[in-house]
Amino acid sequence: MSITVQDRATEKTRGGALRSGPTGGMDAHGVDLSANPADRIEKTTCYMCACRCGINVYLKDDKVRYIEGNRDHPVNKGVLCGKGSAGIMQHYSPARLKAPMIRVGPRGSGEFKEISWEEALKTATGWLAKVRADDPRKLAFFTGRDQSQSLTGWWAIKYGTPNYAAHGGFCSVNMAAAGLYTFGGSFWEFGEPDWEHAKYFVLFGVAEDHASNPIKIGLGKLKARGAKMVSVNPIRTGYNAIADEWVGIRPGTDGAFVGALIHELLRTQRIDLDYLVRYTNAPWLVIESPGAADHGMFVRDEKGIALAFDKLLGKLVPAEGPDVVPQLSGAVTLQDGRNAVPVFQKIAERYLGDEYSPERAEAECGVPAETTRRIADEIAKVAFEQTVTLDIPWTDIHGRRHEKMVGRPVAMHAMRGISAHSNGFHTCRLIHILQILLGSIDVPGGFRYKPPYPKEIPPRIKPTGKPGQVNANEPLPGPHLGFPTAPGDLLIDAAGTPQRIDKAYSWDAPLAAHGMMHMVIANASRGDPYPIDTLFMYMANMSWNSSMNVPDTLRGLTDKNPETGEYKIPRIIYSDAFYSEMVPYADLILPDTTYLERWDCISILDRPISEPDAACDSIRHPIVEPDRDVRPFQSVLLDLGARLKLPGLVKEDGSPQFPGGYADYIVNHERAPGIGPLAGWRGNGDSFGKGAPNPDQLNRYIANGGFHAHHLPPSQHYFKHANKEYLDWAASVGFRAADAKMTFQLYCEPLQAFRLAAQGHGPVQPPEMHRQRIATYFDPLPFWYQPFEGTMVDTAEFPMHAITQRPMHMYHSWGSQNAWLRQITGQNRLYLSRTRGKALGVADDDWVWISSHLGRVRCQVRLMDGVNDLTAWTWNAIGKRRGAWGLSDDAPEATRGFLLNHLISELLPEKGGYRYSNSDPITGQAAWYDLRVKIEKAAPEAVEESAPYFEPLADPVGRPRPAVLNYGAAFKEPAE
Ligand code: SF4
Numbered sequence: 007m008s009i010t011v012q013d014r015a016t017e018k019t020r021g022g023a024l025r026s027g028p029t030g031g032m033d034a035h036g037v038d039l040s041a042n043p044a045d046r047i048e049k050t051t052c053y054m055c056a057c058r059c060g061i062n063v064y065l066k067d068d069k070v071r072y073i074e075g076n077r078d079h080p081v082n083k084g085v086l087c088g089k090g091s092a093g094i095m096q097h098y099s100p101a102r103l104k105a106p107m108i109r110v111g112p113r114g115s116g117e118f119k120e121i122s123w124e125e126a127l128k129t130a131t132g133w134l135a136k137v138r139a140d141d142p143r144k145l146a147f148f149t150g151r152d153q154s155q156s157l158t159g160w161w162a163i164k165y166g167t168p169n170y171a172a173h174g175g176f177c178s179v180n181m182a183a184a185g186l187y188t189f190g191g192s193f194w195e196f197g198e199p200d201w202e203h204a205k206y207f208v209l210f211g212v213a214e215d216h217a218s219n220p221i222k223i224g225l226g227k228l229k230a231r232g233a234k235m236v237s238v239n240p241i242r243t244g245y246n247a248i249a250d251e252w253v254g255i256r257p258g259t260d261g262a263f264v265g266a267l268i269h270e271l272l273r274t275q276r277i278d279l280d281y282l283v284r285y286t287n288a289p290w291l292v293i294e295s296p297g298a299a300d301h302g303m304f305v306r307d308e309k310g311i312a313l314a315f316d317k318l319l320g321k322l323v324p325a326e327g328p329d330v331v332p333q334l335s336g337a338v339t340l341q342d343g344r345n346a347v348p349v350f351q352k353i354a355e356r357y358l359g360d361e362y363s364p365e366r367a368e369a370e371c372g373v374p375a376e377t378t379r380r381i382a383d384e385i386a387k388v389a390f391e392q393t394v395t396l397d398i399p400w401t402d403i404h405g406r407r408h409e410k411m412v413g414r415p416v417a418m419h420a421m422r423g424i425s426a427h428s429n430g431f432h433t434c435r436l437i438h439i440l441q442i443l444l445g446s447i448d449v450p451g452g453f454r455y456k457p458p459y460p461k462e463i464p465p466r467i468k469p470t471g472k473p474g475q476v477n478a479n480e481p482l483p484g485p486h487l488g489f490p491t492a493p494g495d496l497l498i499d500a501a502g503t504p505q506r507i508d509k510a511y512s513w514d515a516p517l518a519a520h521g522m523m524h525m526v527i528a529n530a531s532r533g534d535p536y537p538i539d540t541l542f543m544y545m546a547n548m549s550w551n552s553s554m555n556v557p558d559t560l561r562g563l564t565d566k567n568p569e570t571g572e573y574k575i576p577r578i579i580y581s582d583a584f585y586s587e588m589v590p591y592a593d594l595i596l597p598d599t600t601y602l603e604r605w606d607c608i609s610i611l612d613r614p615i616s617e618p619d620a621a622c623d624s625i626r627h628p629i630v631e632p633d634r635d636v637r638p639f640q641s642v643l644l645d646l647g648a649r650l651k652l653p654g655l656v657k658e659d660g661s662p663q664f665p666g667g668y669a670d671y672i673v674n675h676e677r678a679p680g681i682g683p684l685a686g687w688r689g690n691g692d693s694f695g696k697g698a699p700n701p702d703q704l705n706r707y708i709a710n711g712g713f714h715a716h717h718l719p720p721s722q723h724y725f726k727h728a729n730k731e732y733l734d735w736a737a738s739v740g741f742r743a744a745d746a747k748m749t750f751q752l753y754c755e756p757l758q759a760f761r762l763a764a765q766g767h768g769p770v771q772p773p774e775m776h777r778q779r780i781a782t783y784f785d786p787l788p789f790w791y792q793p794f795e796g797t798m799v800d801t802a803e804f805p806m807h808a809i810t811q812r813p814m815h816m817y818h819s820w821g822s823q824n825a826w827l828r829q830i831t832g833q834n835r836l837y838l839s840r841t842r843g844k845a846l847g848v849a850d851d852d853w854v855w856i857s858s859h860l861g862r863v864r865c866q867v868r869l870m871d872g873v874n875d876l877t878a879w880t881w882n883a884i885g886k887r888r889g890a891w892g893l894s895d896d897a898p899e900a901t902r903g904f905l906l907n908h909l910i911s912e913l914l915p916e917k918g919g920y921r922y923s924n925s926d927p928i929t930g931q932a933a934w935y936d937l938r939v940k941i942e943k944a945a946p947e948a949v950e951e952s953a954p955y956f957e958p959l960a961d962p963v964g965r966p967r968p969a970v971l972n973y974g975a976a977f978k979e980p981a982e
Contacts (some may be wrong), residue, residue: 114563123637516780596642
C-alpha cells in the first residue's frame with residue numbers, strides 16, 4: 007500500500023500523538039533533511055537480517071530516503087534496528103552487480119565480460135540440460151540464507167538432483183533437529199519464550215544479537231516485569247550484557263552444565279511428574295535385553311502401539327491412553343520373561359549418576375558447583391512455587407475440559423553457541439529435556455510454539471535420493487530433506503556409500519536434516535563420493551566467510567584435473583546481488599536484485615514469521631525499479647526451469663507455467679490442492695490456509711502492510727501439542743496430519759535403531775569403519791562428551807578455545823558490506839580476557855599470531871572483561887578480501903580485518919584411515935566453535951597488516967570504488 011505524504015501527516019501513533027519525521031532542510035552534503043522526505047511510503051519486509059520485520063520505506067523521486075519500522079507488523083511492532091535503517095546503503099551499495107557476466111580469465115582472476123540475459127540463460131540451460139540428461143546427481147544446487155527455500159527445494163526436486171540444501175547445516179541444524187526429534191518444535195522460527203509471563207529466563211549460547219528485534223522486544227518485557235535473566239555464554243556482550251547473572255562457561259561444555267541442572271532437579275525431586283505422564287514418553291517401557299535385536303526399543307503391542315505398565319490395573323496398557331496411571335520407576339517383567347523399564351527410570355539412572363554432578367560439571371565448564379546448585383534451586387522455586395494461572399478453559403486431546411491454563415514460568419532460549427559444536431545435537435536435546443522435566447513447554451510462562459509448530463515427533467517426511475530414486479530427465483519422487491527414523495531411511499547404496507555430494511544422510515551424518523553445505527566444495531573437488539559437473543549456488547559466500555578452511559576451499563574451486571586440464575568442479579553458476587568474494591570463483595554470474603526491487607514470499611511452507619498467538623506470513627514487493635541489468639533470482643530460477651521443461655514449470659503446450667515470474671508462482675503454485683506459498687486471503691479472499699489461488703492475493707497482502715496474521719482464539723494459545731481445538735484446526739489448514747503423534751520423546755527410539763544397526767542388527771548396517779562411532783553417539787538419551795577437536799589435537803599446545811559472532815549492527819547481514827555500518831565496525835580484533843592478556847604479555851592493539859592445527863592468522867588484540875579466560879573471540883565476516891565489496895584496497899576490513907575461518911578445518915584429523923567432516927556425528931552440523939588455538943605475541947613487522955595475505959580480486963567491470971560514499975549526493979540535480 008502506498009501512503010501519500012498527506013496521509014502520513016495525519017497518521018497517528020498508537021499513543022495518539024502525531025508522528026513526526028526527520029526535520030530540517032539540506033545538510034552540508036546536500037541531503038534533504040526536511041520533515042517529509044517522501045512522495046510515497048511503501049510497506050514491505052526488511053531483509054537486512056533473518057528476522058523479517060515490517061518496514062515503511064520512504065521514497066522520493068523513486069529514490070529510497072528513509073526506512074522506519076511498521077508499527078502494525080507482528081514481528082517488530084514498529085521497532086527498527088540499526089541494520090534495518092541502513093538498508094538504504096545496502097540498496098545503493100557500490101558493490102551491486104550490474105549485469106550478467108561470464109568468466110573470461112582463470113577462476114579467481116575476476117576477469118569477466120558482461121553478457122545479455124538471453125545469453126546467460128541459454129548458457130545455464132545448456133549446462134543444466136546436459137547434466138540432467140546424463141546424471142542429475144552431477145548438479146549440486148545449494149543456497150545460503152535465502153528466504154525462498156520452499157521454491158528452491160521444489161525446483162531441485164523437479165530437476166531431479168539429490169544434491170540440494172540451504173545453509174542450515176552450517177548454521178543451527180542441531181538446534182532444529184534436536185527439537186524436532188524431541189518435542190516437535192525448537193527455538194527461533196519454531197517457538198519463543200512466553201515473554202508476557204516468564205519469571206525466570208535462561209539464555210544459552212545466543213550471540214550478540216541473534217533474532218534481533220523480537221528478542222530485544224521480549225527482553226524489554228522481561229526486564230520491565232523484573233524477571234531474572236541468566237546468560238550462559240563464554241562472552242558477555244549483546245543480550246548477555248544485560249543479564250542479571252552471567253555464567254561465563256567454557257565453549258562446548260554447556261551440555262555438562264545442563265546435565266548438572268537436571269541432576270539437581272532430580273536429586274531434589276522438583277520435576278513435574280504429572281506433565282511427564284500426560285505429555286511425554288516417560289512412562290513408555292524400554293526393553294532391557296542386551297545383545298537382542300530389540301534391546302532398547304519400546305515395548306509395543308501387535309499394532310505397534312507403545313505400552314506402559316498401569317499400576318492400578320496391574321497390566322500393560324497403551325501408553326498414550328487417557329487415564330493411565332503408569333509405573334515410572336523400577337522394572338516390569340514381560341510375558342517372555344524379559345525385563346523392561348520405563349523411560350523415566352532410565353533418565354533417573356543417567357542423570358542422577360556422578361557423571362552429571364555439579365562437581366563434574368565444574369571440572370568441565372569452570373562453573374562453580376555451588377552456582378549450578380543455586381541456579382537449579384532458583385529455577386525450581388520459580389517453576390513450582392510461582393505458577394502462572396490463566397482463566398482460559400481449553401480441551402485436551404482426550405476431550406477433557408480444563409478450566410484454567412496453568413504454567414511453570416521458566417523460559418529458555420538457545421542458539422548457535424550451543425548448536426555449532428560436535429556435541430551440539432545432544433546438548434540441544436538436554437536443554438529441551440530440562441524444559442520438559444520442568445513442565446514448561448507451551449505453558450504460560452514457558453516456551454511457546456509458533457504455528458505451524460508443533461509438528462509430528464519427528465516429522466513423518468523422509469529424505470529422497472536413494473539409488474533408483476535419481477534418474478536422468480526425471481524429477482525426484484520426494485523431498486530432499488527429511489527425518490530418518492531407521493537405517494533404511496539413509497541415502498546410501500548397498501555398500502554404505504553416500505549418495506549425496508555432501509554425504510548428508512549417510513553413516514557420516516545420518517540425521518543431516520538440513521544437508522551439509524559446508525562440505526560441498528571440499529567433497530566435489532576431491533570427487534568424494536563422486537565428481538560433479540555443475541555447482542549452482544545462490545547467496546552464499548563460500549569462498550570466504552561461509553566456508554571453513556578458506557585457503558583449501560579456494561584450492562578446491564580452482565584445482566584442475568592434470569589429465570584433462572579441466573577444473574575439478576567444471577562449471578560454477580552463482581547468483582548474488584553484490585560483488586562478494588565468491589563471485590570471481592564462478593563461471594557464470596546471474597546478478598540478483600536488492601530486497602527492495604523484487605517479490606518475495608516468507609511462507610508458512612518454509613520458515614514463517616508466526617507468533618505464538620497467530621499464524622503469519624508475509625511478502626516483499628518491488629518498490630523500486632532496478633537501475634541495472636539485474637533480475638530477481640527466484641524469477642530467474644523459474645525461467646530456467648521452464649527452459650529446461652521441468653515438470654510443474656511448464657504447461658502441457660511447453661510454455662512457462664509461471665510466465666509472470668515469482669509473483670505468478672506465489673499466487674498460483676499449489677503444493678497440495680488448495681495449499682500454496684501464501685496462506686492468507688485464499689479462495690475468494692476469505693480462506694486461510696486452504697483455498698483456491700486468488701488472483702487478488704498479493705494486492706490484499708500489500709494493502710495489509712505486506713503480511714497476513716491469522717489470530718488464534720485464547721483457548722488455543724497454550725498446550726498446542728495436546729490442545730484438541732488447536733490440533734484439529736492445524737490439521738484442517740494442512741499444518742499437520744490428522745493422526746500425527748505429539749508425545750514428547752525424552753527417549754529417542756530412532757537413535758537406538760541406528761545404534762542397534764551398529765551393533766550388528768537389522769538389514770542395513772554401517773560398514774565396519776563407522777560402527778563404533780554410530781554405537782557411541784546414537785544414544786537415545788542425550789549425553790555430554792568433549793567436542794571432537796579437543797580430543798584430537800594436543801590441548802597442551804592449543805589450550806584455548808576460539809569462537810566468533812557477528813556484531814549487533816551486522817547480525818545476519820549476509821550482504822555484509824554497508825557504508826553506514828562499517829563506520830561502526832570496520833576492523834575486527836581478537837578479544838581476550840585481561841588476565842589472559844597479561845599472561846601473554848599483550849596489550850590493546852598489539853599484534854598476535856593465533857594458531858590452530860590447521861594454520862595461523864595475524865591480528866590485533868583487545869582486552870576486555872566479560873569473557874571466559876580460556877576463550878578468544880572475534881567479530882566474524884568483518885575481514886574482507888581486497889577488491890571485493892567495492893572497497894578500496896587499503897580499507898581496514900582488508901588490511902587489518904581477519905577471519906578465523908582460515909584456522910577451522912572442514913575435516914577432522916585422520917583416525918582409523920578416515921577423515922570425518924568437522925561436524926556433529928548425528929546431524930552433520932558444522933562444528934565451528936570446536937576450534938582450539940594458541941596465541942603468541944607477534945614480532946614487530948615493517949608493515950602492520952593482518953595475515954594471511956590474499957591477492958586483491960580484480961574488479962570485473964571497472965566499477966568505481968569510492969573512498970567516501972555520500973548518501974543522497976547522487977540524488978541531487980547536477981549543477982547547471
Ligand atoms: S535488520 Fe533484522 S531485526 Fe533489524 S529491522 Fe531488519 S529484519 Fe528487523
